[in-house]
Amino acid sequence: MTVRKRKLGRGVAMVGAGMSRFGVHQNLNTRDLFVEAFLDMKKSVDRGIDPKDIEALYLGNAAAEVWEAQGSTGPIMASVTGLTPIPALKIEDACASSGVALREGIIAVASGLYDVVLVGGTEKMNTLPTDWNTLALASFSDTLYEGAAGFSFPALYASMATAYMHKHGISHDDLLRGAIKNHLNGALNPKAHFKQTIKELMEARIARARQRNEPVPTWANEMDFLHDPRANPVVAWPNTLFDCCPVSDGAACALLCAEDIAKNFTDTPIYIIGTGHASGHSLTDRDTLTSIPAARLAAKQAYDMAGVTPKDIKIAEVHDCFTIAEVMAIGDLGFFAEGKEAATAAGEGKTARDGVKPVNTSGGLKCKGHPVGASGVAMAVEIFEQMKGHAGARQVKKDVNLALTHNVGAHGTTVVVHIFERRA
Amino acid sequence: MSDRPFTADSFYQFTAEKKLMGSRCQACGKLFCPPHPICINCGSDKMAWEQLSGNGKIAAYSVIPYGPMPFIKEGYGRDNPYCSGIIELSEGVKIAGQITGVDTKRPESVRIGTAVTLDFAERGSWHFIEDVYKVRKTYPVFKVQ
Numbered sequence: 001m002t003v004r005k006r007k008l009g010r011g012v013a014m015v016g017a018g019m020s021r022f023g024v025h026q027n028l029n030t031r032d033l034f035v036e037a038f039l040d041m042k043k044s045v046d047r048g049i050d051p052k053d054i055e056a057l058y059l060g061n062a063a064a065e066v067w068e069a070q071g072s073t074g075p076i077m078a079s080v081t082g083l084t085p086i087p088a089l090k091i092e093d094a095c096a097s098s099g100v101a102l103r104e105g106i107i108a109v110a111s112g113l114y115d116v117v118l119v120g121g122t123e124k125m126n127t128l129p130t131d132w133n134t135l136a137l138a139s140f141s142d143t144l145y146e147g148a149a150g151f152s153f154p155a156l157y158a159s160m161a162t163a164y165m166h167k168h169g170i171s172h173d174d175l176l177r178g179a180i181k182n183h184l185n186g187a188l189n190p191k192a193h194f195k196q197t198i199k200e201l202m203e204a205r206i207a208r209a210r211q212r213n214e215p216v217p218t219w220a221n222e223m224d225f226l227h228d229p230r231a232n233p234v235v236a237w238p239n240t241l242f243d244c245c246p247v248s249d250g251a252a253c254a255l256l257c258a259e260d261i262a263k264n265f266t267d268t269p270i271y272i273i274g275t276g277h278a279s280g281h282s283l284t285d286r287d288t289l290t291s292i293p294a295a296r297l298a299a300k301q302a303y304d305m306a307g308v309t310p311k312d313i314k315i316a317e318v319h320d321c322f323t324i325a326e327v328m329a330i331g332d333l334g335f336f337a338e339g340k341e342a343a344t345a346a347g348e349g350k351t352a353r354d355g356v357k358p359v360n361t362s363g364g365l366k367c368k369g370h371p372v373g374a375s376g377v378a379m380a381v382e383i384f385e386q387m388k389g390h391a392g393a394r395q396v397k398k399d400v401n402l403a404l405t406h407n408v409g410a411h412g413t414t415v416v417v418h419i420f421e422r423r424a
Numbered sequence: 425m426s427d428r429p430f431t432a433d434s435f436y437q438f439t440a441e442k443k444l445m446g447s448r449c450q451a452c453g454k455l456f457c458p459p460h461p462i463c464i465n466c467g468s469d470k471m472a473w474e475q476l477s478g479n480g481k482i483a484a485y486s487v488i489p490y491g492p493m494p495f496i497k498e499g500y501g502r503d504n505p506y507c508s509g510i511i512e513l514s515e516g517v518k519i520a521g522q523i524t525g526v527d528t529k530r531p532e533s534v535r536i537g538t539a540v541t542l543d544f545a546e547r548g549s550w551h552f553i554e555d556v557y558k559v560r561k562t563y564p565v566f567k568v569q
Contacts, residue, residue: 130490131490131493131496134490134491134492134493135492135493135552138492138550143550143551144432144458145432145458145519145520146520147492147550148520148549148550148561148563149508149520149521149522149563150488150491150492150495150506150508150521150522151486151488151492151508151520152488152490152491152492154486154490155486155488155491155508156486158486158488159484159485159486159508159509159510160484162484162485162486162509162536163483163484163510163536166536166537233489234487234489234505234531235489235490236486236487236488236489236490237486237487237488237505237531238486238531239486281464282520283484283510283518283520284458284510284517284518284519284520285456285460285464285518286518289483289484289510
């Protein structure tokens with residue numbers, strides 16, 4: 001397929017970004033979480049934002065209809081944040097819902113229709129028993145043929161992992177090293193679902209066994225812990241529990257405006273210079289099972305629009321819903337070659353915070369959490385904080401003037417890629 | 425040649441008759457199984473049904489202890505996982521299906537490239553609304569000898 005080089009009608013900047021705490025929040029629903037994210041976003045706008053200046057809301061939500069028996073989440077989120085009667089659009093595209101919302105907000109501002117819009121996402125996932133939740137998540141697959149064949153959602157990525165391991169001769173440990181890396185980052189993120197490294201989780205299990213006078217596990221190190229099926233059971237072989245992102249509740253939002261008014265809000269706007277978006281077939285109609293074709297297309301669109309190459313990108317937030325997903329992502333984005341190079345990048349420290357290409361400094365979906373409809377914009381929140389030097393203990397040391405987000409819907413049936421720039 | 429529409433309903437009518445049927449584009453010749461009503465290769469809507477052998481090899485797979493509900497109702501679970509995967513058929517198309525005849529207690533013993541043949545299994549529907557009405561369908565299953 002030929003990709004036509006596209007450009008935005010006018011420049012767009014991100015001048016505010018915030019998120020709720022991610023995790024299991026028994027007493028909070030999609031509205032409560034979105035309000036938390038909205039208030040966090042307001043605090044992040046250097047010169048403040050009068051909500052009356054927000055002209056439209058683009059909201060990602062994947063399945064509140066299933067998890068909360070609640071539709072119409074667009075206007076509801078506008079109401080609870082005091083934004084009614086502005087137009088409020090709910091966008092559903094599985095795990096890419098808010099990545100698509102971000103893009104639609106960018107397009108709306110670039111068109112000249114609005115000067116200031118709010119983009120965001122919210123998801124409440126911890127409401128159903130496990131078998132129902134398996135069904136809810138598997139509904140993002142092609143249910144007529146993939147779901148019907150027995151694929152749970154983790155099993156779709158697990159099957160891609162088997163194809164990848166077979167084709168490239170990589171090991172499951174290579175994949176687990178990505179989870180270890182993302183927990184090292186997420187442990188430093190106060191809003192992360194898990195605020196512990198895998199080593200800390202292991203030590204906590206040992207301490208608990210001691211406290212309860214139970215047999216004390218003798219794990220030599222975190223890899224030993226991850227090899228123990230009692231600590232790390234199979235979810236869908238070869239995906240174990242620690243290959244999978246958690247089931248999270250959370251919300252995120254970002255304030256976008258036209259480039260020419262961005263300095264009214266802050267001296268350091270984060271300009272969005274590239275956007276790409278592509279759809280893809282079910283697994284059975286793809287030419288490859290070891291790469292996501294839509295990711296390669298979306299990335300090419302975004303790189304071409306921004307006029308940059310993968311080498312230029314300083315940090316990236318990529319869609320690591322499963323460990324194999326991050327390996328495929330950093331290949332599809334052109335950071336590392338598909339195969340051994342991509343699969344060993346985490347283990348060799350190349351994607352660590354102090355590596356050549358830091359990936360998922362937030363902790364990624366694996367550790368920060370994955371409230372599916374909120375994740376696309378939550379990635380932009382991390383980029384906003386890193387680019388403005390506000391990322392605290394997990395701040396990347398090098399100057400982050402160019403960054404990228406990669407948000408996948410379902411098992412690659414949608415991919416959205418964005419490129420962000422901080423000038424001077 | 426069948427004149428049934430190129431729908432999922434037709435696909436599952438054929439499986440109930442123990443036939444695995446795909447659609448072949450009459451313009452570019454590309455074959456699809458499950459069927460597409462419009463060719464994803466060239467865009468033509470001139471399709472014709474074609475029966476597939478069901479012979480193929482495993483291209484990707486997972487061994488699943490926590491599956492969708494119809495599989496739980498068939499008795500699968502943590503202590504009795506099942507295998508599902510993507511099969512590359514000898515006709516050159518890929519299809520998703522349960523894989524039987526493998527040792528699901530030792531998932532690493534399942535090998536990509538292993539030959540499979542076609543079988544069928546009747547199960548409750550994946551869809552929770554159809555499940556309310558106790559709809560059962562026949563699904564293609566792939567057997568390792």
